[in-house]
Amino acid sequence: MLLEVQNLTVSYGNIEALHGISFNIDRGEIVTLIGANGAGKTSALLSLARLPKPEAPLITSGEILYDGKSIRKAEPHALVQNHMMALVPEGRHIFGNLSVQENLQLAAFSHRKDSRKAEIAAEAQDLVFELFPRLKERRKQRGELLSGGEQQMLAVGRTLMTGSNFIMLDEPSMGLAPKLMYEMFRALRRLNQEKNITILVVEQNAKVALEFAGRGYVLKTGEIIAGGTSEQLAANPEVKKAYLGG
Numbered sequence: 001m002l003l004e005v006q007n008l009t010v011s012y013g014n015i016e017a018l019h020g021i022s023f024n025i026d027r028g029e030i031v032t033l034i035g036a037n038g039a040g041k042t043s044a045l046l047s048l049a050r051l052p053k054p055e056a057p058l059i060t061s062g063e064i065l066y067d068g069k070s071i072r073k074a075e076p077h078a079l080v081q082n083h084m085m086a087l088v089p090e091g092r093h094i095f096g097n098l099s100v101q102e103n104l105q106l107a108a109f110s111h112r113k114d115s116r117k118a119e120i121a122a123e124a125q126d127l128v129f130e131l132f133p134r135l136k137e138r139r140k141q142r143g144e145l146l147s148g149g150e151q152q153m154l155a156v157g158r159t160l161m162t163g164s165n166f167i168m169l170d171e172p173s174m175g176l177a178p179k180l181m182y183e184m185f186r187a188l189r190r191l192n193q194e195k196n197i198t199i200l201v202v203e204q205n206a207k208v209a210l211e212f213a214g215r216g217y218v219l220k221t222g223e224i225i226a227g228g229t230s231e232q233l234a235a236n237p238e239v240k241k242a243y244l245g246g
Contacts, residue, residue, distance in 0.1 A: 002027040008062035017043040019222045030199045032209040035219035041202040049087040050076040086164035090171045092155040096144030107161035128157035131187045149180035166198040206243035
């Protein structure tokens with residue numbers, strides 16, 4: 001088991017966002033968290049990524065295990081530098097005044113302590129450009145001039161530059177036209193199948209998420225109310241009614 005979340009409770013001040021949730025992810029899996037706005041999906045990702053306050057909620061109880069070891073108190077930069085996990089945040093957050101290539105090179109800064117950093121960065125960039133040929137075509141273009149879909153590709157590419165074995169994506173389909181959305185998910189699936197990168201994706205579009213992932217969990221007001229294979233969740237009457245249009 002790569003990741004195990006045990007009875008995790010997190011809060012923003014006096015407001016509890018997650019009420020003792022538990023779930024797990026095996027190495028090489030694609031897992032999704034689905035739910036409505038405000039269900040706690042982003043809070044779960046921010047807690048796993050150990051982002052500093054005030055961006056992330058405070059973990060008040062529970063445990064996060066990575067390869068059987070606690071990362072509850074780990075520094076976020078250490079998780080990235082050790083290639084353990086990286087987050088593609090909601091809203092992309094690319095550097096608009098930098099070129100595509102500069103955005104990617106900046107992300108490769110996490111390899112600065114590795115003697116092979118130049119080689120690792122070059123290999124990672126080749127992978128990004130292979131997955132997203134549009135970024136290669138626009139590598140000298142400023143991020144702010146990219147389309148929304150291209151910016152999302154860059155956000156994913158920047159995360160791949162870290163060399164992380166486990167990537168988390170927060171609402172990757174948001175604002176994308178259907179064609180670009182499916183192009184994005186095809187690239188992610190290829191990444192999982194060919195590079196064995198584990199993926200946790202948070203999605204409000206439950207239909208797309210369940211088509212993409214092998215397993216999933218349903219979050220509702222800070223609690224996990226269902227879990228299982230994508231086929232099981234898609235066939236669950238309550239899930240169908242609430243998230244799949246009946």
